[in-house]
Amino acid sequence: AQSVTQLGSHVSVSEGALVLLRCNYSSSVPPYLFWYVQYPNQGLQLLLKYTSAATLVKGINGFEAEFKKSETSFHLTKPSAHMSDAAEYFCAVSPDSNYQLIWGAGTKLIIKP
């Protein structure tokens, strides 16, 4: 079965520091990969997506992610964290033509002043 693993249920960084949120997937075929953000008591917002074009994908709010097939990874980064980045981040994969998304358990990003 397809699966998505997000390493670390909570990640804490200082404001201005590098943000790195890890995502690994299992898929026998090249997948489509997504990062979503969820602010408290809100729905999910698409940050960025990988759809087999460029391996380095830029998203909204200064986030980017790099698809590494050899490592089956799609880690999310941001050079400088801002207080407004505090939220929960979900990695998701769409491995086949069913279009359904399979989700990781999420990583809560905490920003320290």
Next chain:
Amino acid sequence: DAGVTQSPTHLIKTRGQQVTLRCSPISGHKSVSWYQQVLGQGPQFIFQYYEKEERGRGNFPDRFSARQFPNYSSELNVNALLLGDSALYLCASSADRGLRSYEQYFGPGTRLTVT
């Protein structure tokens, strides 16, 4: 442009009752998906509908059902509610063609509490 809308925002039900949740997709989107998000976990896929036909179903019991209407809005029904059905229910819509169909746009969700 209006995004995905869901109603109601919050709902409290008793075990054994039935509930109907509603979703209106983004204008022009013909596909609607439903997800269940239990507190502290990622969303779990329940259903996807496209052009009023079920296109996918997750690993949920038959107590869960859904339908899509000609205007592409959708309802999720859950019968014989259990305490474990307490969750945030998310609706997402997507375009109907090609890669854009993989981009799902989410509504704010309906918070269901079963007591």
